[in-house]
Amino acid sequence: MASPRRSVEGRPLGASVSSNTSNPGSPAHGGGSSGRFEFQSLLSSRAAGVDPTSARLRASESPVHRRGSFPVAAAGSSQAPPPSLPEEDRMDLNPSFLGIALRSLLAIDLWLSKKLGVCAGESSSWGSVRPLMKLLEISGHGITWLLGTLYCLCRSDSWAGREVLMNLLFALLLDLLVVALIKGLVRRPRPAHNQMDMFVTLSVDKYSFPSGHATRASLVSRFILKHLVLAIPLRVLVVLWAFILGLSRVMLGRHNVTDVAFGFFLGYMQYSIVDYCWLSPHNAPVLFILWNQQ
Numbered sequence: 461m462a463s464p465r466r467s468v469e470g471r472p473l474g475a476s477v478s479s480n481t482s483n484p485g486s487p488a489h490g491g492g493s494s495g496r497f498e499f500q501s502l503l504s505s506r507a508a509g510v511d512p513t514s515a516r517l518r519a520s521e522s523p524v525h526r527r528g529s530f531p532v533a534a535a536g537s538s539q540a541p542p543p544s545l546p547e548e549d550r551m552d553l554n555p556s557f558l559g560i561a562l563r564s565l566l567a568i569d570l571w572l573s574k575k576l577g578v579c580a581g582e583s584s585s586w587g588s589v590r591p592l593m594k595l596l597e598i599s600g601h602g603i604t605w606l607l608g609t610l611y612c613l614c615r616s617d618s619w620a621g622r623e624v625l626m627n628l629l630f631a632l633l634l635d636l637l638v639v640a641l642i643k644g645l646v647r648r649p650r651p652a653h654n655q656m657d658m659f660v661t662l663s664v665d666k667y668s669f670p671s672g673h674a675t676r677a678s679l680v681s682r683f684i685l686k687h688l689v690l691a692i693p694l695r696v697l698v699v700l701w702a703f704i705l706g707l708s709r710v711m712l713g714r715h716n717v718t719d720v721a722f723g724f725f726l727g728y729m730q731y732s733i734v735d736y737c738w739l740s741p742h743n744a745p746v747l748f749i750l751w752n753q754q
């Protein structure tokens with residue numbers, strides 16, 4: 461059955477609001493038999509195996525089909541104030557506005573990412589700096605950081621140093637796990653202009669959301685700023701490295717802007733988790749004793 465509620469649902473709401481405002485006499489305004497809402501309701505009733513004529517009759521009784529009562533359409537008109545919608549219909553209407561906002565954000569994201577992807581190929585406008593961008597890519601790669609941390613852990617001869625490095629190792633592994641989980645869940649494909657010529661990847665790295673390099677850059681730089689005593693210029697360099705690494709992901713065409721922006725946010729939050737669960741000889745003695753026996 462094409463209930464009134466079914467005829468209300470879905471994407472066209474935002475479009476119909478604007479068409480109602482700009483052209484109150486149009487079929488989409490709800491008055492004509494070929495109006496957009498009727499078309500929608502016919503489609504949904506066909507999909508549900510319902511007789512289109514009876515569906516149309518029902519649609520004309522629906523709260524949204526009485527479009528003159530919708531606040532935007534009614535603005536400036538002499539029509540009676542709208543009867544309030546039942547609670548369940550109001551809940552259906554709001555997400556479609558959110559949907560439109562999300563769709564617009566995604567459209568801007570794709571457009572901006574394509575514009576910024578100036579090193580996506582050798583023949584791109586900034587193709588000559590592609591090798592430099594790929595060097596940056598290696599500087600933020602999981603393998604580089606894991607091997608580097610393990611090496612420093614082996615060379616460290618102080619308890620304090622080992623504690624910090626053990627936590628950095630934990631942070632890097634947590635980051636790999638969280639990013640792999642989200643990539644596997646969201647499954648957003650990489651931008652079409654990306655060349656998949658990355659140095660050592662996991663199977664989930666065919667997906668792009670969020671950027672693993674961006675999460676690592678923000679996690680590691682926050683970690684370094686908190687636990688290493690560095691001169692101001694070096695601290696600035698650490699932040700710059702993280703920012704440029706994130707930007708280089710979009711310039712290389714590996715990611716969309718939102719992948720990197722969310723990656724930065726996620727990495728920042730991950731550091732808070734690492735800080736909260738800080739491993740020390742007091743709360744994780746086994747880990748430290750085992751390591752010292754190596």
Ligand SMILES: CC(C)=CCC/C(C)=C/CC/C(C)=C/COP(=O)(O)O
Nearest residue numbers: 602603660661662665671672673674
């Ligand atoms: C211990 C273990 C599972 C190590 C795997 C290290 C590894 C291959 C990480 C992949 C790093 C990578 C290519 C991430 C992708 O970064 P995006 O910025 O392109 O998302």
